[in-house]
Amino acid sequence: MADTDPHLSAKHQAADAAVRASPGEHQPRLVVSPHHRGTGLLDRIAGLVNTIVGSMWVFVGVTLGIVVWLFAGNIVGFDRTPWPLLLTILNLPQLSIMISLQVSANLAQRTADARAVADHQTLIALHELSKQQLGILEAQNQVLDLLRRHIGSASS
Numbered sequence: 001m002a003d004t005d006p007h008l009s010a011k012h013q014a015a016d017a018a019v020r021a022s023p024g025e026h027q028p029r030l031v032v033s034p035h036h037r038g039t040g041l042l043d044r045i046a047g048l049v050n051t052i053v054g055s056m057w058v059f060v061g062v063t064l065g066i067v068v069w070l071f072a073g074n075i076v077g078f079d080r081t082p083w084p085l086l087l088t089i090l091n092l093p094q095l096s097i098m099i100s101l102q103v104s105a106n107l108a109q110r111t112a113d114a115r116a117v118a119d120h121q122t123l124i125a126l127h128e129l130s131k132q133q134l135g136i137l138e139a140q141n142q143v144l145d146l147l148r149r150h151i152g153s154a155s156s
Contacts, residue, residue, distance in 0.1 A: 053097050053101075062090075
């Protein structure tokens with residue numbers, strides 16, 4: 001395993017070095033989206049829009065509204081050719097919703113990246129501890145071999 005990864009920032013490389021230096025003191029971290037959410041007004045609005053737009057109830061409501069519009073428009077007669085007006089109404093919010101979904105995707109990416117770095121540091125700590133354990137086992141084997149030789153020479 002390389003000591004430095006060119007894909008990690010200097011901050012993360014320093015954290016990796018600290019984990020390698022004292023792996024027994026590493027504390028695994030739980031990384032979730034709220035840790036990476038912005039606190040500004042626009043961040044809160046984007047989160048609210050994503051929560052509302054991303055719910056199944058909005059999907060059911062829009063689908064039901066389309067079906068009612070198509071049938072009621074012809075039966076009641078308020079819209080004899082429903083597609084142009086209906087598509088116009090449905091397309092109006094799409095741009096802002098797409099931007100909001102991109103904001104949500106960016107948040108998910110930041111969270112995934114932070115989770116990957118936290119997992120990487122935990123794996124480094126586990127790797128270093130495993131190497132230490134192997135060193136201890138090898139030293140114990142050497143001691144056992146010395147004892148066997150000593151006991152063997154004392155009995156002969």
